[in-house]
Amino acid sequence: MxxxxxxxxxxxxxxDGVKAVDGCSIAIETGTVVGLIGPNGxxxxxxxxxxxxxxxxxxxxxxxxxxxDNLSPFKIARCGMVRTFQIPRALTKMTVSENxxxxxxxxxxxxxxxxxxxPKRVREQEMQIREKSRDILExxxxxxxxxxxxxxxxxxxxxxxxxxxxxxxxxxxxxxxEPFAGVNPTLARKISRHICELHEDGMTFLVIxxxxxxxxxxxxxxxxxxxxxxxxEGEPAEIKQRRDVLEVYxxxxx
Amino acid sequence: xIEYVDILLPYITTILLISSIYAIFxxxxxxxxxxxxxxxxxxxxxxxxxxxxxxxxxxxxxPLFVSVIAGIVLSGFFGLxxxxxxxxxxxxxxxxVTIGFSEVLRFILLNEQWLTRGPFGIHGFGRPLQDVIxxxxxxxxxxxxxxxxxxxxxxxxxxxVRSPWGRVLKSIREDEAVSSALGxxxxxxxxxxxxxxxxxxxxxxxxxxxxxxxxDPNTFKPxxxxxxWIIIILGGTASNKGTIVGALVFCTFLSVTxxxxxxxxxxxxxxxxxxMIVIGLLLMILMMYKPEGIFGKxxxxxxxx
Numbered sequence: 001m002x003x004x005x006x007x008x009x010x011x012x013x014x015x016d017g018v019k020a021v022d023g024c025s026i027a028i029e030t031g032t033v034v035g036l037i038g039p040n041g042x043x044x045x046x047x048x049x050x051x052x053x054x055x056x057x058x059x060x061x062x063x064x065x066x067x068x069d070n071l072s073p074f075k076i077a078r079c080g081m082v083r084t085f086q087i088p089r090a091l092t093k094m095t096v097s098e099n100x101x102x103x104x105x106x107x108x109x110x111x112x113x114x115x116x117x118x119p120k121r122v123r124e125q126e127m128q129i130r131e132k133s134r135d136i137l138e139x140x141x142x143x144x145x146x147x148x149x150x151x152x153x154x155x156x157x158x159x160x161x162x163x164x165x166x167x168x169x170x171x172x173x174x175x176x177x178e179p180f181a182g183v184n185p186t187l188a189r190k191i192s193r194h195i196c197e198l199h200e201d202g203m204t205f206l207v208i209x210x211x212x213x214x215x216x217x218x219x220x221x222x223x224x225x226x227x228x229x230x231x232x233e234g235e236p237a238e239i240k241q242r243r244d245v246l247e248v249y250x251x252x253x254x
Numbered sequence: 255x256i257e258y259v260d261i262l263l264p265y266i267t268t269i270l271l272i273s274s275i276y277a278i279f280x281x282x283x284x285x286x287x288x289x290x291x292x293x294x295x296x297x298x299x300x301x302x303x304x305x306x307x308x309x310x311x312x313x314x315x316x317p318l319f320v321s322v323i324a325g326i327v328l329s330g331f332f333g334l335x336x337x338x339x340x341x342x343x344x345x346x347x348x349x350x351v352t353i354g355f356s357e358v359l360r361f362i363l364l365n366e367q368w369l370t371r372g373p374f375g376i377h378g379f380g381r382p383l384q385d386v387i388x389x390x391x392x393x394x395x396x397x398x399x400x401x402x403x404x405x406x407x408x409x410x411x412x413x414x415v416r417s418p419w420g421r422v423l424k425s426i427r428e429d430e431a432v433s434s435a436l437g438x439x440x441x442x443x444x445x446x447x448x449x450x451x452x453x454x455x456x457x458x459x460x461x462x463x464x465x466x467x468x469x470d471p472n473t474f475k476p477x478x479x480x481x482x483w484i485i486i487i488l489g490g491t492a493s494n495k496g497t498i499v500g501a502l503v504f505c506t507f508l509s510v511t512x513x514x515x516x517x518x519x520x521x522x523x524x525x526x527x528x529x530m531i532v533i534g535l536l537l538m539i540l541m542m543y544k545p546e547g548i549f550g551k552x553x554x555x556x557x558x559x
Contacts, residue, residue: 052435078436085435091428094421100419102425103436109418110438112446122417169436 005030005173005204006051006081011059020046021057022228030172033195033205035215035236038225044208045086048175051206052076052083064172078105082166085174086208088158092151096142096161099150100133101126103168117190120158133168140164140194163194180211184245185224192218212249216240224248231251263486267393269509270502274400275461277501278407281494282454287483289415290376290447291427293345297482299359300329300452301304302474303457306370307362309379309469313452318380322460329456335450340344343446348448356476363471375470382464400461404498411494414450423447424492485536490550499548 006028014038021043028034031164036044050053051063055072061069068076091099107129108114109122137143138243140160145153159179161215166174170233177196180188188211195205195218216222216236223234226248239245279301286292311321336355340348364371370376387395414420422443425433430440453553463469481504489500508529515525546552 036333053429054435072439073431073434074437074439077435083435087432089429089432091425091432092423092429097422098424101440102421102433107418110422112414112419112450115414115417115419119413162368165436 004028005064005248006206007058007060007062008051009062011047011050011057011061013043013050013057015188017156017227021050023059024225024228026223026230026233027169028204028206031199031202032173032220033199033206033207033218036206036208036225037210037212037215037220038220038231041227043178043223043228044112044225048083048177048206048208067154077169080172081175082169082171082173082222083177084159084166084177086153086177086181088162089162090150090158091152092149094150096137096145096148096150096153097130097133099161099165100136101129103165104129105169106131128165129168133164135169139167139197156183157182159191160187160194163191167198171203173206175197176205176207176209178208178210188214191248212240213248219248220233226232262291266508267291267397267510269506271393271397271400273466273502273505274397274404275458276467276481276485276505277404278461279283279455279458280485280489280497280501281407281411282451282458283479283482284413284486284492284494284497285415285454286447287422288486289427290423290444291345292341292444292451293347294352294448294451295479296356296476297451297455298474298476298478299352299356300333300455301459301462301478302356302359302363302455302471303329303332304320305463305469306376306459307456307471308460309376309463310370312379313376317380320456325460326453326456328451329459329461330449333452334445335363337445337448341448342441353476356474356479359439360471362475363474370471373470373472375468377468381467397464397520400465403457403461404468405474407457408494408498411427411454415492415494418552419443484533487522487537487547488540490547491549493549495548496547496549503548549554 004027006026008024008026009025018157025045036047038044046055050057051061053068053076054073057069058130059069060067063079063081066079068079093104108118108125115122117133131217133145134143137146140163142157142160142164146159150158153161163179165178179191183191192214195207199205205221207215216239220237222234222236222239224245231248232245279297282300283294283297286294286336307328308321308325312318313325316324337349340351349402361475364372382399383395384392413421422433422438425438426440426443429437436441462473466473485504486497488504490496509527511532515517518525520528540547
C-alpha cells in the first residue's frame with residue numbers, strides 16, 4: 001500500500017453564492033497520474049488554485065504530511081508541488097534558458113549578500129543550474145530554443161517550456177492545467193509521452209484535461225467533477241463506461 | 255579662444271555634475287521599475303530624505319561620511335515602511351501611496367521649521383574635503399568624486415541584476431504568479447528592490463546637497479520624480495547603461511535650451527513650459543520609432559506585452 005502524497009478533505013470555495021468547489025475530497029497516491037475532468041465551470045481550475053495556494057478556501061489540504069491550506073503559493077511550491085497554468089505563462093521577456101534557471105529552489109545567488117560575498121560559489125552554482133537546465137531542455141527536445149526569448153515560442157512550445165521549468169525545481173508532484181489544449185497532435189503526443197516517462201520515474205501528477213481519450217490513456221485514475229462536486233472516481237476504463245459522466249459532458253456543451 | 259575655454263569648461267562640469275546626480279537618482283528608480291515593475295511616483299521623497307538626513311546629521315556634529323551613510327540607511331528604511339503595507343497589493347497602490355508620501359513629506363519639510371528650517375532651507379553644512387580643495391577647483395573635484403561614485407553604483411547594480419537575484423526580480427516584473435508558483439517570495443523581493451532603490455535615491459540626495467550646498471523643500475518637487483521617469487524611458491527601461499546616457503542627454507537638453515531663449519521671443523517662464531513641450535514631443539517621437547529607448551532591448555520592453 002502506497003502513501004497518499006496529497007489528501008484533500010471537504011474542500012469548499014464559494015464566490016458570492018456560486019459554489020465553485022463544494023465539499024470535494026480527493027486522495028492521491030504517490031507516483032500515480034490522476035486525471036481531473038469535467039465540463040466547463042465544474043470547478044477544476046478553482047480546485048487547482050486552492051491546492052496550489054493561489055486561492056483560499058475552507059477545508060483541509062495535506063501535502064506530504066504538511067497542512068498546506070493556509071500556506072502562500074511560494075511556500076507550497078517549496079514543499080515540492082509545482083503547477084502550470086491553463087494559458088501558458090512563459091516569462092516572455094526572458095530567454096528560455098533564463099526561464100528554466102529561475103526555477104531551482106535555494107539558489108545562493110538569490111540572496112543579495114551572497115551575490116556580493118560569495119561570487120565564486122554563486123558562479124559555480126549557476127553553472128550547475130545551467131547544466132541541469134540543458135539536460136531538461138534536451139529531455140523535452142527543445143534544446144534548440146535555449147537562447148530564444150520565450151515570447152517568440154509557439155503556444156505548444158510554451159507548454160513544454162512550462163513543464164520543463166516546473167521540472168527544474170525537482171517537484172514531487174505536478175499539477176498540469178490542460179496540457180494538451182491548443183496543442184497540435186504531434187506535440188500533444190510528445191507531451192503525453194513525457195508525462196508517462198516522468199511517471200515511470202515516480203512523479204505524481206494531477207492533470208486537468210478536456211481531451212478524454214488522451215487523459216484516459218495516461219491516467220491511473222480519473223476524477224470527474226461537476227458543479228463543484230466530485231461525481232465519479234475510478235479507473236479510466238470504468239469511468240468511460242459511466243453513462244452519467246457522458247451525459248454531463250454532452251449536456252455541459254449546450 | 256582662452257576665454258571660451260574658461261566659460262565652457264565650468265559649464266560642461268556643471269552639466270556633468272547634474273547628470274551624474276540625476277543618473278544615480280534614476281538608477282534607483284530603474285531597479286524598481288525597470289527590473290521589478292514597481293511603479294514608484296514618489297521617488298523624489300527618498301532624494302529628500304537622503305539630502306535632509308545627511309545635512310541635519312552633519313549640522314549636529316556627525317562626520318560627513320557617517321551623515322551620508324545615515325541618509326542612505328534612512329531612505330532605505332522609509333522604502334521598507336512604505337513597501338510593507340503596499341507591496342502585497344496591486345502595483346497601482348504603490349504608485350498612489352508613493353506620490354502621496356512624497357508630497358506629504360515635502361509639506362512636513364516646509365512646515366516643521368524647528369526641524370528643517372522650513373522654507374528658509376538649510377545651508378552652511380560641510381562638504382567633502384572642502385577645507386583641502388581650493389575653492390576654484392572644488393566643482394572639478396566634486397565631479398571626479400561623483401563619477402567614481404556613479405561607476406561604483408553602476409557596477410554594483412549590474413552585478414545584482416545579472417545575478418539570480420536579478421533574475422527573480424525580472425520574473426516578478428513579468429508575471430508574479432509564475433514566480434510564486436516556482437517558490438519565490440514575491441513580496442520580499444519587491445521589498446528588497448524598493449529598499450535598495452530608495453537607498454540609492456538617498457545617496458543621490460546627499461550628492462545633490464553637497465553640490466548645491468543649500469537645500470529647501472522646493473528642491474524636491476514631484477517633477478523630479480518624473481524627470482527620473484523621462485530619463486529611464488529615454489535611455490531604455492531596464493538598462494543601467496541607458497539610464498546613465500538618458501540622464502546625460504536629458505540634463506544636457508535642459509541646460510542647453512536655456513540659451514535658446516535669446517533667439518526666441520519667450521519670457522523665462524514661457525521658456526520653461528516650451529522646454530517641457532519639446533521634451534514631451536521628443537518622447538512621443540521616441541516612443542513611436544524606438545519604444546524601447548536608446549539602449550533598451552526590444553524583447554524586454556516592459557511597457558507592452
